[in-house]
Amino acid sequence: MAKGSRGGRRGGKPTGGVNPNDIKGTTNLLIDTDLDEITRGEVTRTLKDFQDKYGLEYNNTRIADMKSGTGVLAYYDGEGIAINNEYLNSDTMNAVYKKCVESGFHPSNGSKTGMEAVVSHELGHAVNGIIADRMGISLDASADRIVNEAMKNTKHKTVSTFQSKISGYAKQSYAETVAEAMADCYCNGKKARSESKAIQKVVDKYMKDKPIKGQTSL
Numbered sequence: 511m512a513k514g515s516r517g518g519r520r521g522g523k524p525t526g527g528v529n530p531n532d533i534k535g536t537t538n539l540l541i542d543t544d545l546d547e548i549t550r551g552e553v554t555r556t557l558k559d560f561q562d563k564y565g566l567e568y569n570n571t572r573i574a575d576m577k578s579g580t581g582v583l584a585y586y587d588g589e590g591i592a593i594n595n596e597y598l599n600s601d602t603m604n605a606v607y608k609k610c611v612e613s614g615f616h617p618s619n620g621s622k623t624g625m626e627a628v629v630s631h632e633l634g635h636a637v638n639g640i641i642a643d644r645m646g647i648s649l650d651a652s653a654d655r656i657v658n659e660a661m662k663n664t665k666h667k668t669v670s671t672f673q674s675k676i677s678g679y680a681k682q683s684y685a686e687t688v689a690e691a692m693a694d695c696y697c698n699g700k701k702a703r704s705e706s707k708a709i710q711k712v713v714d715k716y717m718k719d720k721p722i723k724g725q726t727s728l
Contacts, residue, residue, distance in 0.1 A: 528582050528585045529580070532576050532577045532580045532582065533574055533575070533576055533592075534575045534576060534577065535574075535575045536572040536573060536574050536575065536592055537572060537573050537575075538569075538570075538571070538572060538573075539553060539571045539572055539573045539592075539593065540554070540568075540569065540571055542573055545573070545598065546599070546600075548600050549598060549599055549600045549603075549625060552600055552623050552625040552626050552629075553571070553593070553625060553629055555626065556622075556625075556626045556629040556630050556633065556696075557571060557629065557633070559630075559696070560630070560633045560636075560637070564637055564640070564717055566633065566636060566637070566640075568590070570589055570590030571590055571591055571592075572590060572591070572592040572593075573592065573593060573595050573598055574592040574593065574594050574595060575595050576594050576595070576596065578596070580594070580596075582594050583597050583603065583606065583628055584597075584628050584629070584631075584632050585632070586632045586635040586636060586639075588639065588649075590636075591629065591632035591633065591635075591636065593625075593628070593629070600623060600624075600625055603623070603624040603625040603628060604623055604624040604625070605624070606624065607619055607624030607625075607627055607628065608624065613678070614677065614678050615677060615678040615679050616677050616678075616679055616690065616693075617676060617677045617690060617693060617694035617697070617698070617702070617703065617706065618694075618697065618698060619697045620697040620698035620699070620701060620702075621697065621698075621699075622696070622697040626696075626697065627693050627696075627697050628693075630692060630693040630696040630697065631689045631690065631692070631693040632689070633692070634688060634689035634690075634691070634692030634693055634696075635649070635685065635688075635689045637692065637713060637717060638652060638653055638656070638685060638688050638689065638713070640717065641656070641713065641716045641717065644716070649685055650683065650684060650685055653683070653684035653685040653687065653688045654684045656684070656688055656709060656712050656713060656716070657669065657672070657673075657684045657687050657688065657709065659712045660672075660691075660705070660708035660709040660711070660712045661708070663708045663711070664704065664705055664708050666705070669684075672687075672705055673687050673705075675703055675704075675705045676690050676691050676694060676703055676705050676706050676709075677690045677694070687709070688709055688713065690706070691703075691705065691706035691707075691708075691709035691710060692706075692709070692710060692713065694706035695707060695709075695710040
């Protein structure tokens with residue numbers, strides 16, 4: 511997330527505006543001893559919610575040591591999610607995410623914190639990845655299918671207008687549309703945009719049967 515954009519496609523390396531050369535290294539977030547408990551709680555709470563609903567394993571959730579000034583908040587690389595150490599603080603992430611919401615770049619975080627919104631977005635990519643694996647196609651191709659199927663249940667005639675109702679960043683790609691919609695639904699529940707709910711409904715249909723334990727580690 512470049513102060514508003516998060517990475518997230520299958521293939522072993524982060525994309526969506528994240529330069530792999532900007533990543534100096536990663537460590538396991540869940541065993542890091544320096545992480546404050548408020549931030550750790552927000553991250554693990556979101557991970558657990560997605561584990562309970564979708565069966566995700568999250569032992570591969572990481573802290574990314576990145577070059578200073580990249581602006582990347584977090585990314586998904588096909589194996590798990592990572593949060594930029596520069597923003598790995600609840601107050602810092604809240605401040606950044608608030609500006610993103612005010613500009614219309616991301617959906618509201620509702621009753622959740624900025625950290626929970628960011629993590630839920632990345633986990634949205636991970637769920638999309640599971641669906642892609644089950645379909646035997648790429649994450650982008652499966653996201654295309656999800657979005658177009660969801661559009662049939664709305665009154666929108668074009669993808670761009672459908673995406674723009676979710677957020678500015680949702681217009682970047684089908685994969686980001688899915689992830690933004692899932693973050694919207696996670697944070698806002700019944701108050702989420704109808705377009706986000708339409709995507710969530712399609713995602714949940716494809717995820718009706720929980721994945722094999724350990725299929726996706728985060």
